[in-house]
Amino acid sequence: xxPVLAQRPATAHARHIRDDMTxxxxxxxxxxARVDHLVLCDGDDQSTGVVTLARLTVLxxxxxxxxxxxxxxxxxx
Numbered sequence: 001x002x003p004v005l006a007q008r009p010a011t012a013h014a015r016h017i018r019d020d021m022t023x024x025x026x027x028x029x030x031x032x033a034r035v036d037h038l039v040l041c042d043g044d045d046q047s048t049g050v051v052t053l054a055r056l057t058v059l060x061x062x063x064x065x066x067x068x069x070x071x072x073x074x075x076x077x
Contacts (some may be wrong), residue, residue, distance in 0.1 A: 014039045019048055019072035023056050026071055030056075042069055048072075 015033055017026060019040045026038060037052045051071055059065055059074060 014050070015073070016045075016047070018043070019070070019073050022067065023059060023065075023069045023071060023074065024067045025029050025055070027056055027060075028052060 009064060014037060015029065016039045017029065019042055030036065030053050036062060039047055039048050040049045040051055042048050051074065055074070061067070
């Protein structure tokens with residue numbers, strides 16, 4: 001008999017952060033943790049999406065970007 005392995009979502013072990021965090025803080029956390037994505041959570045700690053390093057890097061290059069942009073305000077996170 002072969003054991004069945006339960007599959008977990010790829011975000012199960014990812015770092016979770018609040019969506020009111022700024023992009024700059026998220027980038028700093030990604031660099032420190034050496035990860036390429038973070039799971040976004042709302043005020044009730046419910047997962048609301050995933051933000052990637054690639055997406056935030058592109059956002060930083062937009063002329064209208066400021067260091068006060070919150071993750072919840074990033075389109076297509």
